[in-house]
Amino acid sequence: MTSAVGVRVLGPLEVVTTAGPAPLGGSLRTLLAALAVDAGRVVAADTLAERLWEDGGLDAGASTVHSYVSRLRRRLEPQRPPSGWQVLQTRAPGYRLVLEEGALDAEEFRRLLTLARGRTDPAAARDDVARALSLWRGPAYADVPGDFARAEAARLHEQRLEAEELAAELDLALGRHRQVAGRLPALVAAEPFREGLRAALVLALYRADRQADALRCYEEGRRLLADALGVDPGPQLRRLHELLLRQDPELDAPAPATAVAGAAAAPPSTEPSTEPPTGSPTGSPTGSPTGRSAAPASRRPALPTPPTALLGRTDDLARLHRLLDDGARLVTLTGTGGVGKTRLALAAAREAGDRAAARFADGAVLVPLATLDDAADVVPAVARALGVGAVEGPGARDAVAAHLHPLHLLLVLDNFEHLLDAAVDVAELVRTCPHLVVVVTSRAPLRVAGEVEHRVEPLALPPAGAGADEVLSSAAVTLFCDRARDVVPGFRLGEDEVRVVADVCTALAGIPLALELAAARVRVLGPRDLLARLDEALSGGRRDLPERQRTMQATLDWSYGLLDAPARGLFRRLGVFSGSWTLPVLEAVEGPAVLPVLEALVEQSLVRVEHGEDGARFSMLEPTRQHAQRLLGDNERAQAQAAHAAAHLALAEEAYGGYQRDAQVGWLRRIERAHADLLAAVDAACAAGDGETAGRLVWAMWLFWWMHGHLAVGRRACAAVQRLPGLPDRVRVRVDLALGAMLFAQGEHEHAEEVWDRARRLAVATGDDEALAHTAAGTGITALARGDAATAVERLRAALGLAAALPAGSDGPWLEALGHVWTGTALTALGRDGGEGAAGAGGRAREHFETGLALARRRGDRLTTFVALYNLAQAEAPHDAPAAERRLHEGIELSAQIGDLANLSHFLDALVVLGAAGVDRDPERLAVLLGAARAARDTVGADVYGFYLRDDAQLEAARSRLRHRLGGERFAEALAAGHALPVEAVVRLAVHGHGTLTAPAAPATPPS
Known part of the structure; x- marks a missing residue:
């Protein structure tokens, strides 16, 4: 139930709430109008922005529409209900205005007009029209600017004229011609080309014994049409003129108590039919409504009416209706057990009968098949449902086809998955019976000619983090x-x-x-x-x-029982998967011959398939996966988990090299989709005591965890592997390296240095030069993070030498590029400290930044590139703000490409500092970006980039400056709007926002 809010648009826009009238300023009034024209439907935020700012300021509008919505909500509902905002609701990808019935005068006007047209009593219909017209207070949306409002006002004005025509028609039917003759002249003068109104006035004048005035009114209309448009009056007016000249009795007023047929002609009823859906012919005894010879009547059961409403299937029903409207005659609804195929099929069949009564004049028939054991029993079951009687044997299909041939019938065959051998019989019935339409529910498709499959998916779930x-x-x-x-x-x-x-x-x-x-x-x-x-x-x-539907286990057991032995085995072993997988990964687990067996599971709706950037990905719904796990024996589970871990280790190690090169975006996305299974592989290897597999997995995953902010997950995995006994030295040192990276990213710099120093000692002892280079770099950035710039320079220079000596196929080239940038950062810090070696540090730092950037660009390494860009932007900001801005824009785009929210937050903060210190014309945009930066940090839960030389005092000064310019309320709303923005919108706003951060000052022009 919504709050008691009334919105009036048939005149100047007005709002009435429980607290009384709610005055709205220009922007909020336009926003409310932009929602009201689509009341009850979701309006995308971008669409609202276009309606609010039609002068080309789309980006600025998109950035502030969220704060406008927040302000409007408080006007509509001064006290927020405990269950959340009811009137102006957030619904992806925008917002929806939800009002009680009758609360929006435009909708009430349309409802009353439709009600009037549907009545057979002209007096009652006239009352409805009078109530509808009384809602008008002037031109619709009279005080709302914008093309969208003018277009909606024009549509409403046309409907108002139709209402006036209907009112006149009903008055004439009721003998009220003198009232019409007195009311319509002004309206005809205002709408001189509206022939329906003129015809009503002409007839009213004639019936009021004003024949000369009637003829004069007609002649004025004829002359206007000829002079202005060069056309003659339409057939209605011309015929009326002829009848006037003859004084035809057809023009006489009706008797007072007589209702004129057609005066308020009702359209075909959209109410559900009250006739029993038995499938028997309807209409007069001499023939059916379709004009064909009716088949012999037979008693058939009505479609069952479920005791509860069908929820969440609007889109499915719409697609099924489109399929049927487009001529599909064999539609199979497939999906996992318990997904609601039967309910959907029954609803579609019932609505199809209402929508296309002639096409399904003989009704709809349900044939339940769940209790059958033999495919040969399907056709006899159809015969029984049709009332044909007992038909058996080889001639059964022909007998049923002969009965169905003349019928316009919709047949629902429910639960077909265990009787697929009868699919040919169904296809033959469809082929030989020209007016038959069949809807099948099955966990597997029929795979016959003419079949159209509609996959019934589970109901939509709320997204993670939804309000x-x-x-x-x-x-x-x-x-x-x-x-x-x-x-x-x-x-x-x-x-x-x-x-x-x-x-x-x-x-x-x-x-x-x-x-x-x-x-x-x-x-x-x-x-x-x-x-x-x-x-x-x-x-x-x-x-x-x-x-089979009383428990989920019974439902899944039913599906499992339909499988052959190879498919049952694969189904059980798929229980070790935690997320989705690709065919190559499954082939690595199960062998190259797995595809046909997998396809059988897909057909039986036990495995789902989706097509994305890296091809087809397969998965199981969680209840299905848990059922598969319950069926696994201990030995089979251990074997399946070992094979699963080995396959995912190969995938992770292939991806690790890709993170350092131009393929990193694709690999990061692919590993994000496989992340749940990679963690499951770590857990399984740990449980089996396989330290080498577990350790190699966490090393292959650490950089992914770093860039995508999975720090707590990565830390737990590393710690679990670290506790395993008997780890080989080469594995143990890399587990420590990965653990140190997680600790550093979470801000535990001293702890990270301890772990990395332990790894350094082991690397020295075992002669592991690659690990030694990593430890030198790691202890260098920890020294930098705790403010010891001189030590940082020393260690990072050592790391550079070690990395440069490593072979091309190792981590050396990547560490060398990153080491140059980190060394430049340490030199910058040293220059700021003014300590020993500070002289000339700034120039040397710039050389290292440029070298690292060039090496990173050559490899396509976005991570090292944006680390260099951040440092260069910081160096350039004091004397070359446009160059710094360009660096930050590029870094923001690169951060978004690889999904690095922690880095994105640093770049957004830097952009805000740069803009707030300059002459940015849009402080609200900067405040929105500040909120977006906080959201990015909140999502990751850590700053991660502890080696950046941030100036938190500058950031706080920028925050204070923006709060002062906007005021506390607008500043808070902008922060909240930024916190809610998706990453794509944040990047658009930051990089392509309205105006530039360094443009000359201009007077602020708020949106109107």
Whole structure:
């Protein structure tokens, strides 16, 4: 239920809330209008920006629309409801205005007009039109500028004229011609080319015994049309003129109590048919509505009506209707067990009958197949459902086809997956019966000619980190709460329970059956207990469900039982996967002959497939994966986990080299998708005591963890491997190197130096030059982070020498480029300190930055490139702000490309400092970027780049300056808006924002 907010747009825009009228300034009024024209629908933030700023200021609009929304919310709902904002809701990719029925006068006007057109009583219809017209207070959106408002106002004005025409038509039908003759002249004068209004006035004047005035009115219209447009009146006016000249009795007023047929002609009814959907012919005894000979009537059961509403399937229903409208005649709904295929098929069949009554004049028939054991029984089951009687044997299909041939029928075949040998019979019925349409539900497609497959996916889940409004509006959570209210009337979620229920729905993968089974347990379990006891919660269900759907395990056992032995074995072993996988990875685990078996699991909806940048990726829904794990024996699990770990080690080590070169973006994205399985491989190797595999995995993963901010995860993995006994020296030293990197990135610089120093001693003892180069660089940046610039210079120069001596296929070239940049940073710090060796440090630092940047660009290494760019921007900012700005822009784009949010936050802060110190014309943009930087750091949970020479005092000064220029409220709103911006929008705003940071000062021009 929304708050009591009324919005009036049929005149100047007005808002009334529970606290009284809500005055709005120009920008907020335009924003509300931009939402009102699409009330009830989601309007993208970019679209709102275009409507707010039509003068080309799109980027600036997109950056501030979020803060405008925040201000408008508080005008519409002065007191935020406990469950979150109700009227102006956040819905990706923008916002939605939700009002109670009748609260938006334009929608109420349309509703009343539709109601009037649907009535057969002209008096009642006239009352509806009068109420609709009374809502108008002047031109629609009268005080809202913008093309979108003018376009909507024009549409509403056209509908108002249609309402006036309908009012006149109804008045004439009711014998009120004198009122029409007195009311319409002014309207006809205002709309002289509106022939419907003129015709009504002509007829009203004639019936009021003003024949001369009627003829004069017609002649004025004819002359206007000829002079202005060069055309004659339309057929309606011409015929009316002829009848006037003859004084035809057809023009006489009706008797007062007579309702004129067609005066308020109703369109075809959109209400559900009240006739029983038996499939028997309808219409008169002499023929059916389609004009064909009716088949013999037979008694068929109506489609069952489910006891609960179908939720979250609007898009599925729309696609099914499109398929049927486009002529599809054999549609198979596939999907995992419990996903809701039957419910969807029944809803589609029922709505298809309402939408296309002639096409399905003989109704829709459901044929349940779950209890059949033999494919040969499918056709007889169809015959029984049709009321044909008992048909068996070789001639059964022909007998059913003969019965179906003349019928316009929709046939729903439910639960076909275990009877796929009957697919040919179904295809033949479709081929030989020209008006038959078949919808099949099955966990596997039929694979016959003419079949169109529609994949039924689980219900949409709330995204990670979604707010309460977005969680509660997601399809999966909506279904869960709806079903929970069935067992606990008044069920509501507290603020602290919303995220818990989101986790429940995510754990159940949005599968409707699982959600319903879990929701039924809220009578005895609160959300937190339910999350902890999900297996128990799914162990029982409704007694009126088929046995195979009473529990999730029964549903999955049904699917498992349909598999052959090789497919069952693969299904069990896939339980060791935690996320998604590619075919090459699976072939590395299972062998090169796995594809046909995998395809069988995909067909049976036990494995999902999605196509992305790196080709097809396969996965299992979480309840399905857990079922596969339960079926694994101990020996089979150990073998599968070892093969899984070996395959992912090969993948991780291949990716490690890619992180240092131009392929790093692709590899980072690919490893992000495989991250869950790589962690599972580390855990499995640790559990098996395989320290070498586990240690090599964490070393291959550390740079990915660093750049993508998975620091706590990486630290835990390294610590777990470090505790394993018997690690080979080459592996142990690299585990310490990886652990030191995680500690440094989390800001524990002293601890990191201890770990790296331990690794240094082991590298020296074993002659591991590559590890030694890493330790020299690591202890160098820890010295830099704790302010010992001289030691940092010494260690980093040593690291440069060690890296340069390493072979090309090692980490040496990458460390050399990065070492130059870090050495330059240390020299910069030394120059600032003014200590020994400080003279000339600045110039030498610049040389190192440029050298490192050139080496990094040559390799396509974005990480080293943006580290160099940051330092160069810092060096150039005092004397060449445009050059510094260009460096920062490039670094921001590179950070976004590789998904390095920690680095992005540093660059955004630096851009804000540069802009706030200059003459930037848009302080709100800078404040938004400041909020975005904080969001990036919050996501990672650490600064990571502890070797950057930041000036926090400058940043705080910039923050204070922006707060002063914007005021406390606008500053806070801009920070909040930046915190909510997606990375892509942040980059657009930072790099391509309105104006430039170093442009000459110009007077501020707020959006209007």
